[in-house]
Amino acid sequence: MVSVAGMEKLMNVLRIWGAPLTAVVFTLLWLVGEAGRMGPWPGLPTWNGTMPLLLSTASIAVSAWKHYVSLGFTAALLLGQLLGLIPPMEANHWPIYVGSFMALAFIQWTGDRRARVVSVGSNAVFLVLMTILLMAGQYGDGVGWYSSPDGQLLNQSGGEALNRLVFSLWVGVLLLLIAVGFAAAGRTLSLYEERGGLFQDRNLAVDTLRQTEVDLIIEQERSRISRDLHDVLAHSLAVIAAQSDGARYISAGQPQPVLNALENISSAARSALVDAQRVIEGAGDGVAAPQPRFSDVLPLIERMRQGSLKISHTELGTPVELTTGAQVAVFRIVQECLTNALKHGGRGIPVIAHFDWSGPGLTLHISSDVPDTATHQAEEPRQGRGIAGMRERAHLAGGWMSAGPDGQQFRVTVFLPYGMPQDMPDGVGPAIENGAECGGSGQQRDALETAAAAGSGHSG
Known part of the structure; x- marks a missing residue:
């Protein structure tokens, strides 16, 4: 048929x-x-x-x-x-x-x-x-x-x-x-x-009606999530900011480090409240919230220093203007790495953040010391949502990322090309990721990173 x-x-x-x-x-x-x-x-x-x-x-x-x-x-x-x-x-x-x-x-x-x-x-x-x-x-x-049969x-x-x-x-x-x-x-x-x-x-x-129904359901879900975030997260952050301000005013006679810590808590809570409101508004109306840029990385590092992380920030080469996607990726990856260092290592943990601009792209090395218990946890064969998110951001910017323990340190290496994604050496990204996911040694990863960055594989 x-x-x-x-x-x-x-x-x-x-x-x-x-x-x-x-x-x-x-x-x-x-x-x-x-x-x-x-x-x-x-x-x-x-x-x-x-x-x-x-x-x-x-x-x-x-x-x-x-x-x-x-x-x-x-x-x-x-x-x-x-x-x-x-x-x-x-x-x-x-x-x-x-x-x-x-x-x-x-x-x-x-x-x-x-x-x-x-x-x-x-x-x-x-x-x-x-x-x-x-x-x-x-x-x-x-x-x-009209001739007859006989032809006549x-x-x-x-x-x-x-x-x-x-x-x-x-x-x-x-x-x-x-x-x-x-x-x-x-x-x-x-x-x-x-x-x-x-x-x-x-x-x-x-099909159009069905898609419209789906869009309507998604919009309703966005509105619900926005209300929940506003009722829970925004309220909690506002309470944290108010409580820290009150504690700082009451504890005027406390040592200066205590007052600085309370001020940092209040400032971080207010900044997070503003960011949360932007995200909530963007989720409610479908408009993208303002995205961070590379110029926001140094203020981020300074805030985390005030949060009792010992951050050593170094750069090699002349900075190059990155694409918007690459700038967002750098900021979010640095933010995630510093947050993980504070979460797993605690106060006073040393962190090295090195930005290498000398190669065909920006090579970012972030390493932090971790206690023995955190090292054993990192060696377990699992990947958190944070690492998966960082890898996805690097991919979207045309680069790659490797992350894993190296002795008493946890190292994250990111490469983001200056040009389009096709400018990156073929096959480099998957090789690095597979090496990291399979638990390859730090020396193996360093060798691959050096080959990929064409001379920019400086470890921080």
Whole structure:
């Protein structure tokens, strides 16, 4: 059974090639059926039937895309015989007019409303006039339409004249039925295509409605999450900021480090509250929240220093302007690394952050000392959401990232190319990641990083 897609392909092919192929088949069948009786060729010095065949064939061939040209060929055939410019056909040549009705079928299929109406009207006129020609005197004895079985011409008087009229009317009715059949076939194909188009429009409308429902559900979920975040997170951060401010004012006589710590808590809580409100607003209305830039990295490092991390920040080479995606990736990766160092290492943990600008891209090394318990936890064969998020950000910026324990340190190495992602050496990213995920040694990773960065593999 032919599928819907297969039927559509077949219809498209027939729309383009159906008319020319029909014209070729029509001509070949007629030539085979009338072999030896059409001219002018040696021994057959008559055009009878040849010119009508050529005009009918041309009418069929162009009917699918040149509707009015096709009707013009039909009109030329009719006018030519009405004016005597085209010789009348022999008695057995009348089916050649069926070619005009084949052209009518293709016009009914492929034409617009105007072309369909014009084609029906012109073929109706053609049919009536050709029937009249059949009954006209010039289609009598000299043509041989009504010859007797023994080859003798019939007498045109009395009953034979009635037979002549009946025969002409019979041929006219037969041509009418053939014309109606071809027109109905063409119109049926046109309605089938229109029905298919309506089904496609309906399916598109259903898909659009379904997608709209999904978008509405997502928007409702965003609104719910935004309300929950606002009610829980924003409120908690505001309480933390207020409590730390109150503690700082009450503890005015406390040592300066204590006051600094309380001030840092208040400042961090207020900054986090502003960021949370931006994220909540962006999640509610679908607008992207402001993204950090590379210029925000140094203030981030300074804030984390005030949070009792011993951060050593070094740079090599001349800084290069990074793409927006790369700047966001650097900030978020540094933020995640410093947060993890504080979470797993605690206060006073030493952290080294080294930015190497001397290679084809920025190479970022961040290493931190970790206690034995944290080292054992890091050596477990699992990856946290933070590491997966950092790796995804590096990928989106066209680079790669490796992360893993190295002795008493946890090292994160990131490479972000200055240009487009295709500028990165082929195969470097997956090799580094696979090495890290498989627990490769620090020396192996350093060797791969050095090859990838082309001389920028300085470890911080």
